[in-house]
Amino acid sequence: MSRIPPAVSYTVLRLLAFIVPLVILLLLGFNEWYSAIIAALVGFAVSLIFLRRSREKVSHSLYEKRHGTPEHHPDAPSDEDVEDNL
Template identity: 45%
Template sequence: MKLPPILVYSVLRLLAFLVPLGIMWLFPIMREYWWLTAIFAALIGMSLSILFLRRPLSGASAEIYERRAARGSAAKSAAAEDAEAEDAALDAAADSTPTHEN
């Protein structure tokens, strides 16, 4: 079973934040300044993800793009059918309306 790329990327991003946070939490000074520890862990996690998670990010982005493109093409085809139905209704109404000539 293959996991969705967005799930893989999300889990790896969480690990890139939580592992440095856990390691830094082992130091007593970092427990005292928990907010500074969280900031450092976020910066380290962001750096790790930029350096090492390019392939999972590309896979997740491609999957999101494909889903949006499929949804967009379905919406466009439904809109085209609606437009055709409206045009047919307007043509039928125009044909049935008598014209008055002077």
């Protein structure tokens, strides 16, 4: 069974944070444009406050995909040694 990638779960949660307030405001009879603007602000605030852990998981997974897992060899010279030799 495969796990859901962090980017997918974070995107779904962000969409829900926007769509739920939008639907509620539209059902209450607000104007479509005002509803969309308010829902975007609410979604942004909710994601900023409550989705920090998911955002960090996405950031970490992107970093790992970009840089890979670091292979540190004990015999390898450190960055400082390399810079001193230049």
